[in-house]
Amino acid sequence: MEGMTKVPVREQDAKVRATNFEEVCLGYNEEEAVEEAKRCLNCKNPLCVNGCPVAIDIPAFIGKVKERAFEEAYQIISEASALPAVCGRVCPQESQCEGKCIRGIKGEPVSIGKLERFVADWARENGIKPKKAEKMNGHRVAVIGSGPAGLTCAGDLAKMGYEVTIFEALHDAGGVLSYGIPEFRLPKNAVVAAEVENVKSLGVKIETNVVIGKSTTIDQLIEEEGFEAVFIGSGAGLPKFMGIPGEQANGVFSANEFLTRNNLMKAFMEEYDTPISRGKKVVVVGGGNVAMDAARTALRLGAEVHVVYRRSEAELPARVEEVHHAKEEGIIFDLLQNPTEILVDENGWVKGIRVIKMELGEPDESGRRRPVEIPGSEYEIEADTVIMSLGTSPNPLISSTTKGLETNRWKCIVATEEDGATSKAGVFAGGDAVTGAATVILAMGAGKAAAKGIDAYLSKS
Amino acid sequence: MYPIVKKEVLADKIFLMEVKAERCAKACLPGQFVIVKLDEKGERIPLTICDYDREAGTVTIVIQAVGASTERMLRNIDTIEAFQDFAGPLGCPSELCREEALEETKKKRIVFIAGGLGTAPVYPQVKWMHEHGVDVDVIIGSRTKDLLFYIDEMKKVAKNCYVCTDDGSFGFHGVGTAQLQALYDEGVTYDQCVAIGPMIMMKFVCLLTKELKLSTIVSMNPIMVDGTGMCGACRLVVGGEVKFACVDGPEFDGHLVDFEQAMRRMQQYKTEEGRAMLALEEGDTHHGGCGHCGGDK
Numbered sequence: 001m002e003g004m005t006k007v008p009v010r011e012q013d014a015k016v017r018a019t020n021f022e023e024v025c026l027g028y029n030e031e032e033a034v035e036e037a038k039r040c041l042n043c044k045n046p047l048c049v050n051g052c053p054v055a056i057d058i059p060a061f062i063g064k065v066k067e068r069a070f071e072e073a074y075q076i077i078s079e080a081s082a083l084p085a086v087c088g089r090v091c092p093q094e095s096q097c098e099g100k101c102i103r104g105i106k107g108e109p110v111s112i113g114k115l116e117r118f119v120a121d122w123a124r125e126n127g128i129k130p131k132k133a134e135k136m137n138g139h140r141v142a143v144i145g146s147g148p149a150g151l152t153c154a155g156d157l158a159k160m161g162y163e164v165t166i167f168e169a170l171h172d173a174g175g176v177l178s179y180g181i182p183e184f185r186l187p188k189n190a191v192v193a194a195e196v197e198n199v200k201s202l203g204v205k206i207e208t209n210v211v212i213g214k215s216t217t218i219d220q221l222i223e224e225e226g227f228e229a230v231f232i233g234s235g236a237g238l239p240k241f242m243g244i245p246g247e248q249a250n251g252v253f254s255a256n257e258f259l260t261r262n263n264l265m266k267a268f269m270e271e272y273d274t275p276i277s278r279g280k281k282v283v284v285v286g287g288g289n290v291a292m293d294a295a296r297t298a299l300r301l302g303a304e305v306h307v308v309y310r311r312s313e314a315e316l317p318a319r320v321e322e323v324h325h326a327k328e329e330g331i332i333f334d335l336l337q338n339p340t341e342i343l344v345d346e347n348g349w350v351k352g353i354r355v356i357k358m359e360l361g362e363p364d365e366s367g368r369r370r371p372v373e374i375p376g377s378e379y380e381i382e383a384d385t386v387i388m389s390l391g392t393s394p395n396p397l398i399s400s401t402t403k404g405l406e407t408n409r410w411k412c413i414v415a416t417e418e419d420g421a422t423s424k425a426g427v428f429a430g431g432d433a434v435t436g437a438a439t440v441i442l443a444m445g446a447g448k449a450a451a452k453g454i455d456a457y458l459s460k461s
Numbered sequence: 462m463y464p465i466v467k468k469e470v471l472a473d474k475i476f477l478m479e480v481k482a483e484r485c486a487k488a489c490l491p492g493q494f495v496i497v498k499l500d501e502k503g504e505r506i507p508l509t510i511c512d513y514d515r516e517a518g519t520v521t522i523v524i525q526a527v528g529a530s531t532e533r534m535l536r537n538i539d540t541i542e543a544f545q546d547f548a549g550p551l552g553c554p555s556e557l558c559r560e561e562a563l564e565e566t567k568k569k570r571i572v573f574i575a576g577g578l579g580t581a582p583v584y585p586q587v588k589w590m591h592e593h594g595v596d597v598d599v600i601i602g603s604r605t606k607d608l609l610f611y612i613d614e615m616k617k618v619a620k621n622c623y624v625c626t627d628d629g630s631f632g633f634h635g636v637g638t639a640q641l642q643a644l645y646d647e648g649v650t651y652d653q654c655v656a657i658g659p660m661i662m663m664k665f666v667c668l669l670t671k672e673l674k675l676s677t678i679v680s681m682n683p684i685m686v687d688g689t690g691m692c693g694a695c696r697l698v699v700g701g702e703v704k705f706a707c708v709d710g711p712e713f714d715g716h717l718v719d720f721e722q723a724m725r726r727m728q729q730y731k732t733e734e735g736r737a738m739l740a741l742e743e744g745d746t747h748h749g750g751c752g753h754c755g756g757d758k
Contacts, residue, residue: 171498171548211689237691250728
């Protein structure tokens with residue numbers, strides 16, 4: 001039946017893309033975008049908007065795409081989102097906007113993410129910028145971290161007329177968009193750098209190489225540098241390890257290290273100095289988006305790659321699209337298995353990994369069925385590289401150096417959901433630093449809420 | 462950009478740079494380190510702070526050319542005017558150089574042992590001690606005379622400065638540990654040792670100081686990427702626990718460090734680094750044969 005399925009999006013062929021770092025999804029062209037936009041029913045009560053953490057007026061922008069008024073579509077999106085070219089690529093639309101789409105009840109939902117991406121890419125290619133504040137209000141705000149939460153908070157505050165400086169610990173802006181998500185999913189120069197430039201075009205300053213908690217502190221920013229409010233969007237940067245024997249062997253990396261070398265330091269390109277371990281047989285432990293990114297990166301560097309995950313495919317925390325792409329490219333999934341030991345050769349290098357088979361038992365507190373070891377089912381997988389992708393936790397550098405900033409038992413900063421307020425007056429927080437590792441769009445939602453909170457706080461005083 | 466205000470070749474493959482980095486110069490303390498990146502394609506390189514001038518807003522670092530990026534710095538030392546990136550200070554300040562603990566520190570007889578490039582990070586600690594009225598002894602060890610640097614500077618701030626070379630070309634003939642043993646044989650004793658240098662040297666110092674029952678602090682310099690706790694490349698086992706040198710260190714109780722494992726982990730990127738070096742040295746003339754680059758295929 002007509003209109004039941006999405007206009008298919010063009011992708012690089014799986015065999016070809018498995019050997020390069022070019023973007024996998026090629027996106028819609030004008031004709032395809034207009035065609036897909038026609039599928040939107042323009043609901044009176046648009047559920048998709050409720051499903052969007054930053055509440056983009058989805059039917060309105062899609063309506064403009066239908067009319068080929070792409071610039072207007074872009075301005076509608078950018079009222080709500082500072083990073084549409086990013087979100088169109090990495091948001092889990094299937095569980096957010098598209099998950100709520102009425103079209104999805106009988107057929108496929110409208111391809112909202114691909115339309116958002118098309119509009120953002122069109123705007124960039126045509127030199128359209130978001131609208132700047134008409135005048136500045138004279139208040140200064142510091143933002144810690146230039147990832148999705150920080151960029152969004154800074155962009156929103158700048159649009160309201162605040163003078164904002166972002167402090168970034170690394171040498172490039174973007175946070176996880178730069179060091180974490182690979183080129184083939186999110187091109188760095190074309191997309192990330194351009195979105196960062198858009199935020200800067202609103203008047204936001206970005207100072208790189210400043211490690212808050214070391215180079216200076218939040219208290220110093222307020223007392224000595226004259227910032228009236230601070231937003232902490234420092235992310236969840238500390239990698240977790242399993243604590244199993246052999247984990248310190250040569251050839252065992254955190255996904256953070258592996259991806260940072262490849263993405264931020266561009267180790268996959270010959271002309272860059274930073275080395276990366278190009279394994280022949282790589283085991284990635286974990287089943288989230290970061291695990292998929294690490295696995296697909298290792299594959300592109302020339303390895304045979306196995307993903308070892310302790311639950312079944314249905315519980316994989318990674319987006320369905322990422323798992324699908326990974327499989328197409330030839331990643332091997334060893335599901336319902338859990339590592340018990342990393343096997344080390346006489347020179348201290350990884351030679352394999354011992355795993356035990358699992359079965360699913362009763363649901364645990366997360367609602368997912370708890371994996372239970374099957375006694376006596378251990379076996380060995382040969383490998384020269386193991387990448388641990390078990391999640392991350394917030395970096396204590398900031399919380400431990402800021403007086404009166406409350407954290408919870410997971411070292412996450414305590415902040416309200418409505419406005420990001422922390423236990424310290426004038427200090428707000430959001431994103432992974434508060435929630436622990438989550439998604440780009442949730443961090444953006446938190447950055448937006450905090451921008452409103454900061455505006456209310458500074459308007460009052 | 463972070464302008465280089467002074468540069469000097471100190472010894473074979475060892476050079477000094479004084480860099481304008483105001484935030485870092487204002488905040489840094491002895492024992493901490495910085496991460497520098499020369500240009501777009503350079504590596505992030507962790508380097509311990511050698512000196513700082515809060516008024517001038519500068520930080521001095523000493524670099525040994527050992528990898529692709531540092532070789533490139535040395536080769537182009539005359540033309541390089543700035544670092545693209547200079548982040549820091551990173552890591553924890555030295556436990557001994559704390560104003561709060563000054564009274565305790567003053568009671569201790571302290572010996573610093575610097576090996577090779579280790580002279581650079583030892584210097585600011587000894588200088589700090591000197592400025593705070595604490596007399597300390599320093600042993601500087603080097604393979605040969607041509608690799609020695611900062612001897613005069615160190616002599617100005619140390620009570621006794623013993624210089625030794627493995628080949629006897631300058632000062633005491635022997636390694637730093639032999640010099641320490643010689644001092645003990647003469648009846649000199651200490652309460653605290655700080656050893657900074659190559660891992661193998663710190664390992665041997667610790668083997669000796671365990672016998673001498675001399676508490677020893679070491680400064681670890683493993684492989685790092687971000688230097689803020691994010692990548693875990695610098696993880697070490699200290700007293701049976703996994704520690705990140707960048708945020709938990711770089712200084713640790715040397716008697717608890719698993720040096721064997723730490724040294725093995727240093728080998729991790731040797732072949733990859735070697736490839737980058739070969740490509741740099743041989744440029745377009747390198748067409749394989751190294752067995753790694755695949756240039757012959």
